[in-house]
Amino acid sequence: MSRWRIHLQSGEYHGFWQVRDRLPRPEVWYLARERNVVFLYDCVLRNRTAMAQQIFEGAAKNTCAWIYASEYSVCPEWEAKNVRLDSLTPLFYNPREAPFWTDVKGKNIDNSEFKRIVLFEGDAYAVE
Numbered sequence: 001m002s003r004w005r006i007h008l009q010s011g012e013y014h015g016f017w018q019v020r021d022r023l024p025r026p027e028v029w030y031l032a033r034e035r036n037v038v039f040l041y042d043c044v045l046r047n048r049t050a051m052a053q054q055i056f057e058g059a060a061k062n063t064c065a066w067i068y069a070s071e072y073s074v075c076p077e078w079e080a081k082n083v084r085l086d087s088l089t090p091l092f093y094n095p096r097e098a099p100f101w102t103d104v105k106g107k108n109i110d111n112s113e114f115k116r117i118v119l120f121e122g123d124a125y126a127v128e
Helices: 049-056
Strands: 002-006 017-021 027-031 036-047 065-076 088-091 113-120 123-127
Touching: 002 036
Parallel strands: none
Antiparallel strands: 002 017, 002 065, 017 027, 036 065, 036 113, 088 123, 113 123
């Protein structure tokens, strides 16, 4: 099981994907968003709703959302040029705009499960 989020803390890895792997042993590592495409499998969108609501109401940003995945594969961007975004469903998370994960219609999709999610150029897309 791994947990994925965008690292917003200032420093060397600001804006990278932060990955927390749990197996075989706990590990944290970072991946540049603009140079890699990630395929996540058996995913769940998670959110700390109380923290997200505070951010939505103007509090300082803090870690409150993740994508959990049972498996993943990372490809360099040049290997994934065949990813067709028009066949994917965008997933959004910005607690300044909505205190939950949303789809293109703005619907709350917290805790939704997806067989596959593609992380491409910093955005998340569900594979239908």
